[in-house]
Amino acid sequence: MQNSAEQIRSLVFDALRAALERPVELSDDTNITEGLGLDSVAVMDFVMEIEDALDISIPLDRIAEVKTVGDLVAAAQDLKGGH
Amino acid sequence: MALFDKYAPLMGQFESLESTGYNPFNVSFDRVLSPTEGMIAGRRILLLGTNNYLGLTYDPDVIDAAVAATRNLGAGTTGSRVANGSYGGHRQLERHLADFYGRRHCMVFSTGYQANLGILSALAGKDDHLILDADSHASIYDGSRLGHAQVTRFRHNDPDDLDNRLRRLADTPGDKVIVVEGIYSMLGDTAPLREFVEVKRKWGAYLVVDEAHSLGVLGRTGRGLAEAAGVEDEVDFIVGTFSKSLGGIGGFCVSDMDGFDILRVASRPYMFTASLPPAVVAAVTEALNQLRHRPALRQQLMDNARRFHAGLGDLGFQVGPEASPVVSAIMPDPKTAFAFWTRLLEAGLYTNVSLPPATPKGLALLRSSVSAAHSRSQIDHALSLFADTGRELGLIPAEPAIPTWVKHPTANLAGTEPQDALAIGFRNQLLARLAAPSKAMAKYYSAFRRQSPGRARIVGDK
Ligand SMILES: Cc1ncc(COP(=O)(O)O)c(C=O)c1O
DSSP states (O other): OOOOHHHHHHHHHHHHHHHHTSOOOOOTTOBTTTTTOOOHHHHHHHHHHHHHHHTOOOOHHHHHHOOBHHHHHHHHHHHHHOO | OOGGGGGHHHHHHHHHHHHTTOOTTSOOOSEEEETTEEEETTEEEEEOBSOOTTOGGGOHHHHHHHHHHHHHHOSOOOSOHHHHOOOHHHHHHHHHHHHHHTOSEEEEESSHHHHHHHHHHHHSOTTOEEEEETTOOHHHHHHHHHSOSEEEEEOTTOHHHHHHHHHHTTTSOSOEEEEEESBOTTTOOBOOHHHHHHHHHHHTOEEEEEOTTTTTTSSTTSOOHHHHTTOGGGOSEEEEESSSTTSSOOEEEEEOOTTGGGGGGTOHHHHTSOOOOHHHHHHHHHHHHHHHHOHHHHHHHHHHHHHHHHHHHHHTOOBOSSOOSEEEEEESSHHHHHHHHHHHHHTTEEOEEEOTTSSGGGOEEEEEEOOTTOOHHHHHHHHHHHHHHHHHTTOSOSSOOOOHHHHSTTTTOTTOOHHHHHHHHHHHHHHHHHHSOOHHHHHHHHHHHHHOHHHHGGGTOO
């Protein structure tokens, strides 16, 4: 099953809001570590929610490259819809 | 932009700790007197923050072996075993470890950290996959990065999540190598190894277990969790360290896999670093001998562990799910952890502060570790200092008003999955706290909910 970028984006937004437990403005340009103050492990933990929802595994080197919400959406979409 | 500008936030935190005069990350001992006592700033301190599980650092035979080796063989080897040659002691220690584990092969490394670097980077090549428990030690993460394999992580101690990860990789070529630990160094919990072994077999993966904190602690003969769980045949590689129960420094890997020795010329953290000095090799060889022939040490260690773990739980502290030599009290936030640690030190007790990202789920921990060398009265003294401090900081009830059914969080858990046991243990302790709420406790609870939403849901809260 393919997921559209839109579906993946809303998944990411939901997972981030749940991880932060506070209302935040999010866009593709939101910087996940610097902007939202998540440390490296917190980022990997929240990415697990997205991996579960999409039934994918995002390798750690790909996660390390992610800076913004948009990067994460792109990486997830790539792994989900790539083949 | 100056070179160190990127560390500005870290520097700010470090300096603010330094300015208090009590920085848990910059402690120095004037002297160490024994496995359980040292001097800090001219005062005698009870040590409850080492990894000296069997208390062997001052064993007279261990010390004699180190002294004799230094006299006979010199202070250092000045080179790597590959480029500059092994000493007889290196080979002998490897034979003793292989014999202890009943395996054919052993490689000794210069630290436990390097053992993980050297093994993980060499086992999994470019097209292979490393699958790590999410709560793995930094050396496991770093070892994964040193190699060229694809790395993914699964939820801590969760065989179903591991199964999912391997299923997703089923059609991807390359070997799959799973990495878990025996006892986890932050909360003292153990891996559900039997379940992991089933998953491993199902998908034809390999399994590495890091027994850093479980060597000399678990298992009938002290070989660790794999022995305790009865699955040694299914563990392809055991990694461990000499720096904890063996009281020295160095690391190792044992295996029965054919061709294992090729790693000696493929593993960079083995090849490109100096070998252990004769004193360390001799001391560790003797400490291993003691570990094997003095099972009473293990008994004493676990008695102390149970006493301290149950004692903290009874006082109302939120502790890990099982009694192990690592006993951590979960703090509401880093600030409280620092305050708690400082008060304990002022009262003459040394413990550790552990903070995210080194800790799971963003937890702030006041970490203790017990030793076989602690006397019962030392353990009880430590408990009374925890009680005083916990009450001063409003973290535990003024008097022990906890109903018996929540006293022992792991009681009544027969047949429960370890990860559920963790959750149930936490739940019980939260219930205890909710039964006697205070402002600090409410904060405690909300911190817990923030850090561990999945688990907090168990108490029926949203
Ligand atoms: C699980 C684990 N593996 C490896 C290490 C590294 O061992 P060492 O400190 O002996 O280098 C440690 C401890 O530091 C550890 O906790």
